[in-house]
Amino acid sequence: MTEQLLEVVDLVKHFPLPRNQRVHAVDGITFNIAAGETLGMVGESGCGKTTAGRAIVRLIEPDRGRLIYRGQDITHLAGAELLSMRRRMQIIFQDPYSSLDPRKSAGQLIAEPLLIHRWGTRGRIRERVRELLEQVGLTPDMVSKYPHELDGGRCQRIGIARALALGPEFIVCDEPVSALDVSIQAQILNLMKDLQERLSLTYLFISHNLAVVKHISDRVVVMYLGVVVETAPTEALFEDPLHPYTQALLSAIPIPAVGERRSRIILSGDVPTPVNPGPGCRFHKRCWLASPVCGEAAPKMVDAGGGHLVACFRVSEGAVIQ
Amino acid sequence: MFWRRFKRDRNAVAGLVIITLIVLMAVFAPVLAPFDINAQDLAHRREAPSKAHPFGTDIFGRDILGRIVYGARTTLLAGVLCVLVGGVVGSALGLVAGYYEGWVSAAIMRAMDVLLAFPYFLLAILIVAVLGPGLVNAVIAVSVTNVPNYARVVRSSAMVVKRHEMIEAARAMGASDARIIFDHVLPNVLAPIIVLSTVGVASAVISTAALGFLGLGAQPPTAEWGLMLSEGRSYITASPHITFFPGLFIVLLVLGFNLLGDGLRDILDPRLK
Amino acid sequence: MKKGLGKYVLIRLVGAVPLLLVVAVIVFVLLQYAPGDPAELMLGMDATPENVAQMRVKMGLDKPLHVQLLRFLAGLLRGDLGTSWQSGRPVAEEIGRTLPVTAYVSFVAIVISSVVGVLVGVLSAVRQYSLVDNIVRVVVLAGVSMPVFWLGLMLIVVFSGFLGVLPSSGWGTPKHLVLPAVTLATYPLAMITRLTRSSMLEVIRQDYVRTARAKGLSMRAVIVHHALQNAFIPVVTVIGIQFGVLLAGAVLTESVFAIPGIGRLTVAAVFARDYPVIRASVVLTAAIFVLINLLVDISYTYLDPRIRYDN
Numbered sequence: 001m002t003e004q005l006l007e008v009v010d011l012v013k014h015f016p017l018p019r020n021q022r023v024h025a026v027d028g029i030t031f032n033i034a035a036g037e038t039l040g041m042v043g044e045s046g047c048g049k050t051t052a053g054r055a056i057v058r059l060i061e062p063d064r065g066r067l068i069y070r071g072q073d074i075t076h077l078a079g080a081e082l083l084s085m086r087r088r089m090q091i092i093f094q095d096p097y098s099s100l101d102p103r104k105s106a107g108q109l110i111a112e113p114l115l116i117h118r119w120g121t122r123g124r125i126r127e128r129v130r131e132l133l134e135q136v137g138l139t140p141d142m143v144s145k146y147p148h149e150l151d152g153g154r155c156q157r158i159g160i161a162r163a164l165a166l167g168p169e170f171i172v173c174d175e176p177v178s179a180l181d182v183s184i185q186a187q188i189l190n191l192m193k194d195l196q197e198r199l200s201l202t203y204l205f206i207s208h209n210l211a212v213v214k215h216i217s218d219r220v221v222v223m224y225l226g227v228v229v230e231t232a233p234t235e236a237l238f239e240d241p242l243h244p245y246t247q248a249l250l251s252a253i254p255i256p257a258v259g260e261r262r263s264r265i266i267l268s269g270d271v272p273t274p275v276n277p278g279p280g281c282r283f284h285k286r287c288w289l290a291s292p293v294c295g296e297a298a299p300k301m302v303d304a305g306g307g308h309l310v311a312c313f314r315v316s317e318g319a320v321i322q
Numbered sequence: 323m324f325w326r327r328f329k330r331d332r333n334a335v336a337g338l339v340i341i342t343l344i345v346l347m348a349v350f351a352p353v354l355a356p357f358d359i360n361a362q363d364l365a366h367r368r369e370a371p372s373k374a375h376p377f378g379t380d381i382f383g384r385d386i387l388g389r390i391v392y393g394a395r396t397t398l399l400a401g402v403l404c405v406l407v408g409g410v411v412g413s414a415l416g417l418v419a420g421y422y423e424g425w426v427s428a429a430i431m432r433a434m435d436v437l438l439a440f441p442y443f444l445l446a447i448l449i450v451a452v453l454g455p456g457l458v459n460a461v462i463a464v465s466v467t468n469v470p471n472y473a474r475v476v477r478s479s480a481m482v483v484k485r486h487e488m489i490e491a492a493r494a495m496g497a498s499d500a501r502i503i504f505d506h507v508l509p510n511v512l513a514p515i516i517v518l519s520t521v522g523v524a525s526a527v528i529s530t531a532a533l534g535f536l537g538l539g540a541q542p543p544t545a546e547w548g549l550m551l552s553e554g555r556s557y558i559t560a561s562p563h564i565t566f567f568p569g570l571f572i573v574l575l576v577l578g579f580n581l582l583g584d585g586l587r588d589i590l591d592p593r594l595k
Numbered sequence: 596m597k598k599g600l601g602k603y604v605l606i607r608l609v610g611a612v613p614l615l616l617v618v619a620v621i622v623f624v625l626l627q628y629a630p631g632d633p634a635e636l637m638l639g640m641d642a643t644p645e646n647v648a649q650m651r652v653k654m655g656l657d658k659p660l661h662v663q664l665l666r667f668l669a670g671l672l673r674g675d676l677g678t679s680w681q682s683g684r685p686v687a688e689e690i691g692r693t694l695p696v697t698a699y700v701s702f703v704a705i706v707i708s709s710v711v712g713v714l715v716g717v718l719s720a721v722r723q724y725s726l727v728d729n730i731v732r733v734v735v736l737a738g739v740s741m742p743v744f745w746l747g748l749m750l751i752v753v754f755s756g757f758l759g760v761l762p763s764s765g766w767g768t769p770k771h772l773v774l775p776a777v778t779l780a781t782y783p784l785a786m787i788t789r790l791t792r793s794s795m796l797e798v799i800r801q802d803y804v805r806t807a808r809a810k811g812l813s814m815r816a817v818i819v820h821h822a823l824q825n826a827f828i829p830v831v832t833v834i835g836i837q838f839g840v841l842l843a844g845a846v847l848t849e850s851v852f853a854i855p856g857i858g859r860l861t862v863a864a865v866f867a868r869d870y871p872v873i874r875a876s877v878v879l880t881a882a883i884f885v886l887i888n889l890l891v892d893i894s895y896t897y898l899d900p901r902i903r904y905d906n
Contacts, residue, residue, distance in 0.1 A: 086494065112492070113496070535850075555748065558748055566752070569748070577736060
């Protein structure tokens, strides 16, 4: 077994709404990320994956739960300790135009983390910026370009260079390609894979795009309304999804191969919101396999073998879902 | 890009030209008026414009043109200082109120509401009443009345900027609040501040001149345009030139800043009305 | 009556009370920091210490500060504004004498600027880029850039000095009203003209106006209809947003033309350190300011059907 880089234990984040309502954005999620792997995190928009990612890099304070990074509890780090943690843990955002300050040049943007962390002299920082530009496939003359002068792909490369600047080992990638043109997505994904190999990075790759997640991940976590419903190695998950929600999700992917057939599962029921959810399984109102017990208690995660975990009563009670 | 659009705006260019001329006049005052502007010449009181005194002489026989030239220094400095002090304090409060939510923001904005409950000129008069008449106190008073305008505008802009992902990105890098506020939020709210400041100089010039006119601002023998024109009041029908010329220059300067401000507003910040 | 408006007005009025109390406290406290002893000032240079002490008792200055403050606030809430140190008369009487004068001049000025401003603004918009429009725009710019005190003095030069048709100062006859009203009207006139012009231009460009024109309505009919419907919005906006400017104008106009209004009373009180008068006039003006803002917001609901208060 490889070394665990990060353990997320029962992480909870609720957002208050008017009239005593609460959005259960993240409602007790638990999973591990091994050093050097890419963990994909999928789910529809609003399932809490972005909140989870933000909480993991300590941009949002969780209400409960723990984050264990290489054995150290980082949930409540502050001040200088948090600052030094930020060197090891970075984040890449979805929209490069919105995450890059429009009034700074590429060089200034990439140099900023180096300046904040007093990384070195001006000369060394300039040298490092050039090195980073090259690493993400940009030419040195881009150093003086502003975000509005560059296309989305190049801007995202700047975002990646900025995240790499301090030499982190773990990067949360929050939908890093979904704002980009399809033609550019593959380039960026390959760049990220390439960088991972060269710099032995660990990724938490958040996306709603299953094809992208399948392409880049070693393992996948499926989230639904603030909870994890299934975790499995990528191949196992896509070959043999156990949770009804995962099955529905996968059935929506268009299949490129001719001759293969898969019936599409159309979900019925109200489009749910994570506001004040009831006690049962989050999915039971839309689940075509639900039994009365599903509305009464939340199913626990059970191991279906080979690192394939699922939270569904039909699996835990031994019924195999076909 | 900015300059190309600016050059096409004839009004803004005209405003800039007027302001530049008056600034040059203030800078080169000793060259343009190489004599003691406070020297009284009681034998030549209230003389109409002539070759020797193009704008005539005032009630103490002083050369009005010379005093206007030097007065440009006082008036410009006072107007710019009001905007600078009010702008810096107001923008800082607005940045803090916009960046931090919760009680800090609420406390600052309630304080601004109280200031705004005073009609601004009455507030200025009240402050001068407390501090005593004088140019410096008039500048302080007008600065205070400017603070809430900046605080409001900057706060609402800062609240918009704050929601950008770039702020989260900066926090993820480990940037301190101070760095985020000054390095990321401030540069992105500069446009409304610049527009507000330009128009603000115009109204500050009028306000300080008005206080001078009421006797609450600059005190004799300072060459300040508002005070100068009030000194001619008793002879308004007999010697209108004493009042006319200083006022004309106030109009020109205010017009210049209004023209420039309108132009900048169109170019920099079309959302501001 | 719009739904929810009554509740809205009530909430605003209730909210205004603490705001005005804070204003009153600030005014009171600020004046305590003014240099010099008002009692000494009142008696002049050669007053004996005994005289001054007696005077302080008479003026209530011997009491602790918080007692003075509470007395002042309690008086305010009862409607008792105190006694002027300078004239010895009740402040309420002084204000009752001067406020109507200011209100009268201001009202006339607002009427002039509204009527003329809307007419000129519409004319200017209809004939956009014409000679008239260009002249109007230049005059408007000059109008907002002109210090009101200088304009007043220049009007005196022309109309009482040069032409000799109107009095230069004083109060009482209709003739005395003309120059102050015109002086005070200039700034709001310029603003109303500017706002009317831009809102008319917007209306003219709109599709439904083109439709109306296509249906055969004359431009005049369209303009009159829309101008009348929309004319009050710029007027109300100017009164609301520019009240501070209008009041500053009133103070200065009264000074120029020696009109016995509340602005002149306040400035005179500042010079004389007549604290009761300063306090009362500042608090009262702030109250009027708050009230006018409320009235402006209410009138928007009638002028603009999109605004509702019941959510």
